[in-house]
Amino acid sequence: MDQASVREQSLTSHLALAACRDGHGNGHLFNELMRTVYLAWFLQQDGYGNEPVGRFKAAEYAVEAALELAHAANEWVLAEDAVPVFKSLLALHDAQLATVPQHKIVSADRRLRQFLAGTASSPVPDADPDGMS
Structure with a gap:
């Protein structure tokens, strides 16, 4: 990807x-976080990364908890x-983004859109019992 696009995507995330984190979130911003997490997951599945699956699941659980809080108390935090x-997954x-060929990023984005159009609750498998494998 060109450097301007990389910087823009990184800055957005x-x-x-x-x-x-600072309590100024909203549905769009939480969706942006999960979009980034899922794209990172799909790219890792293609061989670009080695983060434990539990880290991706922890991100999902954290967003679910935040959405529950937003629904119950209208606090988006x-x-x-x-x-x-999230810092680890954004890194x-x-x-x-800095190293993956453009066609792999396009493929990951296509996989994200397919997931979003489907009925699965997550593209990330459940973590092993230790929570990070």
Whole structure:
């Protein structure tokens, strides 16, 4: 990808994390975080990354908890203990954007759209009992 596109995608994800962490999130920003997590997952499945599956599941669970809080109390905030998980996954995705061929990114985006159009609850398999494998 060209450097401007890489910077724009990275900045969008990092700003979404900052807003959600600081209690200024909304549905769009949480969706942006999960979009980034799922793209990172799909690219990792193609051989670009080695983050434990449990980290991806932890991100999903953190967003689910935030959405429950938003529904119950109209507070759009990501739990502080989830921030390191997202920082790690955003760093992975930044590295992927800088190194992965464009056709792999397009393929991951297509897989994301297929997932979103389907009925599965997650593209990420359940983690092993230790939570991070």
